Amino acid sequence: MAQAVQASIGDSEFDRDTSVTARAPGVYDAELSAGWTIIRAVNGGYLLAMLGRALQDTLPHPDPFTVSAHYLSASQPGPALIRTETVRTGRTLSTGQASLIQHEADGTEVERIRVLATYGDLDQLTDEVRTAATPPDIPPYENCLGTADGPQPPVAGSSAIMDRLSMRLDPATIGWAIGAPSGKGEMRGWFALADGRDADPLSLLLTVDALPPTSFELGLRGWTPTIELTTHVRCRPAPGPLRVAITTRNLAGGFLEEDVEVWDSRDRLVAQARQLARAPRT
C-alpha cells in the first residue's frame, strides 16, 4: 500500500486496530479487525498485542517483560471484551492477567485467550549486555521474498494480514511455497509493518507469531494452531526492520515447539518467544 506519510508509533493502523476503550476499571471494549486475519482466523499475535495494550493501561509499568498466553478458542472479527486484573504490583515489576472474550449470538460468553504477564520499564534497565547469541544469517532484504514474489501459500484463501505486513522470507525457508519444503524446522525473514510504523514492545507481540509456521518447511500443510505462546521482551527495539528466526527441533506426538528470536537493526536480541502448537493433522 502506498503511504503518503510514514506512520509512527501511536499513529498507525496497528495502533488503531489494537486500541481498547475502558468501559470500567479492568473492563475494555475492543473490535477485532478483519484486517489482521489469516483466511478467516484472526492472527494470534495481533490479539496478543491488543491484550498487551489493555494490560499496559491496567498495570503501573509500561512494558511487557514476559507474557504467557494460552489460546482457548478461535477468535472472530468483530466486537470483543477484555477483562484485566492486577495480580501484584512491585517497585520494578508488576503482574497482571487478561482475558479476551467474545459473545455468541445468544449472548453466551466464550473466552478466546487467557494471559498472564509481568510488566516493567525497559528504559530503567542497565545497558549491560553479555550475550552468546548472534543475529540470524538472513540474506539482505532485497534478496528475500515478499508475498508478491511467489505463489500462494499452501493454505487457500486470502490473508488480509499480509497487506499490513512488510515481510520478506529467506529463500532457504520458503521451499514450501513451491512444493519443495526443506524438511528443516526453520523459518526466517525480515519483518516490518507495511505503513512504516517502527517496532515497539507491543508490536513485538505481533511479530513473534506472524511468520508462516515451521511446519510448512517440515512438509506439513494446514493449520498449526497455537496452544500456548510465551514471549520475553528483552529491550526496546531500534527503528528499522526486524529479523525473525524461528526454529522447531522436536515434532513429537502431534505437537511441536516454535522457538522465535527477534533482532533489531542494531543487532540486539529484542525478543525471545516459544510456543507449543498442534501439528497439522495430515
Add this chain to the structure above:
Amino acid sequence: MAQAVQASIGDSEFDRDTSVTARAPGVYDAELSAGWTIIRAVNGGYLLAMLGRALQDTLPHPDPFTVSAHYLSASQPGPALIRTETVRTGRTLSTGQASLIQHEADGTEVERIRVLATYGDLDQLTDEVRTAATPPDIPPYENCLGTADGPQPPVAGSSAIMDRLSMRLDPATIGWAIGAPSGKGEMRGWFALADGRDADPLSLLLTVDALPPTSFELGLRGWTPTIELTTHVRCRPAPGPLRVAITTRNLAGGFLEEDVEVWDSRDRLVAQARQLARAPRT
C-alpha cells in the same frame, strides 16, 4: 539417605510433600515442606509440582502439556492454600488456572505464584517423533559430581532440597564451586529423586528448576529469582535418571533467560522449559 525400599510414583517423599487436600471444589490445603528449601526459600519447581497436582485434580485431563508460572513473592515453609479454576475443557486439551496463597500473621492473603496450564493425556499421543534435537553431551553419571564431592555452593547456608535430590553436575559446568566459573551460560547434570522414585510429568516440573542457576557459571553470585517459568512436557519419561541441560545466551539489562531441556533414559526429549530470571545484583 539409605533407602530400605525404593520409592515409587505415588508412594514417595515427593508425592507426600506435594500432596494437596481438597477443602471445597477448586480450593486445596497444602503444606509447604521445609525439606525442599534452598537456604530459606522454598524451591520454585517443588511449588510448581504442587500446583500441577492441584490442577491435575481440577481438570479432566491428567498431564501438564504446558505450564506457565509467574512468581510473585517468596514462599515460606508452612501452610498454604491453592485455588484453581477450570478455564476451558475440550476433547483433547483443557486449560486451568491456579494460585498459591499464604497468609500473613494478621490473616492477610499473599499470593506467591500464579499459573496458567493446559493439560492433556500423554498416553493418547502418537509415537511419531521427528526431531533435530540430540541429547546433551554429559559425562557418565559416575564421572559427574554430587553435592558430597565438592565444596559448598557460593550461597551460604544449608539447602535441605539437596538431601532429596540425587543430582550430579557435569564437571565442565561446576567451576563456580571452586571459584573458577567457565564464563559460559551452561549448567548440565544428571537428575533423580534421592529415594529412587521415577520421574513423571509432575516431577518434571520440579526438575526444570532444580539445578544451580547458569548465572553461577557466568561468574555471578547470589539469588537469581525466577520471574516466569514455562514448561512443556513432551512425553512421559521412562524410568531411570534424567539428563538436564540449561543454556543462557542473553544476559541483558539485569535479566537472563534459562533454556532447559530434560532427556530421559531412552534418549527422548521429555521436557523443554524457559524461564526469565533476574540476575544477581553484584
